[in-house]
Amino acid sequence: MAFGLRKRGPSNFERAADGSMTLVEHVRELRNRLFRASLAILVGFGVGIWVAGPVRVLLSQPYCQLPGSQLPDGRCNFVQLGPADLFLLNLKIGLWVGLIIAAPVWLYQLWAFIAPGLHRNERRYAYVFTALAAPLFVAGAVLAYFVASKGLEFLLQISGDDINTTLDITRYISFVTNLLLLFGVAFEFPLIVLMLNFVGIASAKRLLSWWRVAVFIFFAFSAMVTPTPDPFGMTALALCLCALYFAAVGVAFLNDKRRGRGKEVYAGLDDDEASPLESDREPVEVGQPVETVTPVDAPEPVTRPRPIERRYDDIT
Known part of the structure; x- marks a missing residue:
């Protein structure tokens, strides 16, 4: 007990x-x-x-x-x-x-x-991002698995019929695993977009205004990191990243609506735009006369303190 x-x-x-x-x-x-x-x-x-x-x-x-x-x-x-x-x-x-x-x-x-x-709200965001990170990584790896087949078919067709191509098993497996890892990590980019919105760095309208730059970066990134020179893998990765970006922007719009962002007084103005000033001039009324202030009486003299009794201390 x-x-x-x-x-x-x-x-x-x-x-x-x-x-x-x-x-x-x-x-x-x-x-x-x-x-x-x-x-x-x-x-x-x-x-x-x-x-x-x-x-x-x-x-x-x-x-x-x-x-x-x-x-x-x-x-x-x-x-x-x-x-x-x-x-x-x-x-x-x-x-x-x-x-x-x-x-x-x-x-x-x-x-x-x-x-x-971490704070409680930071731990809650971490739970959400972790729950989304695993499916996104798996989706990128599955896409890379199918892209690898198309890329190898394109490369083998270029070599021609007069060349006998035999692949090294070690280099081939490294090629496929690197492709899976690369596509899986690339699919985590929407989480960065959501993080920028959830912490208040970028609103949904601002993220949507960056869509041209984002599409260009996605295609350039896909062209550089895709190990196969075929257009199929680059286009598939870039289109999937664009779709995930616009989906993340949609979630950002819902988050801004839930938090009431965009309803502030100066929400519709740019950072370098001056706020509107009202041009209506109201006439200023004549002030009321101030009454005469009566003088303050002189203070009375302060009596001198009595002498301290030395026979007693602070305790007694």
């Missing part, structure tokens, strides 16, 4: 939020969270090594589905330049898969260490 009545002290989250946790305790907490995250990644790495073969086959499908990319026995026409290339490739794939499988654990450990230093 004594254990049931014992009052529990504040948790580590509460102590870190109110600043009562010492520096040594912060370092100890960071060490524990890094250990848990590393342990989760190690377990995920073991699972990733187990499924590295099927994942490698899945990543090879954009090339294996192209005509002329298979051997007579049905296998993909890949080569291995070094004796340990395939082994190292499986380790690399296992690490990527392990990071994805252990993502809920190490992301939670990272968030639990950072969250006490």
